[in-house]
Amino acid sequence: MADVSLTCRRCGEPIVVSDATPLPPEFPFCSMRCRMIDLGKWFDEDYKMSRAAHEKDIDTVD
Numbered sequence: 001m002a003d004v005s006l007t008c009r010r011c012g013e014p015i016v017v018s019d020a021t022p023l024p025p026e027f028p029f030c031s032m033r034c035r036m037i038d039l040g041k042w043f044d045e046d047y048k049m050s051r052a053a054h055e056k057d058i059d060t061v062d
Contacts, residue, residue: 003016003017003018004016004017004018005017006027006028008028008029008030008031008034009028009029009034009038010029010030010034010035010037010038011030011034013030013034014030015027015028015030
């Protein structure tokens with residue numbers, strides 16, 4: 001697999017992924033700090049859902 005460059009959803013830093021460097025546990029963020037900042041935005045209600053959740057949106061386990 002070729003190197004794939006992704007960007008952190010919070011700060012935009014590059015995240016390089018290849019066979020030698022698997023996805024970090026914080027993915028899609030570059031660090032635990034960015035992950036926690038994003039989580040805090042949800043708790044502070046800075047992010048909102050654009051519509052109500054429907055039954056088909058919920059994952060089910062068979």
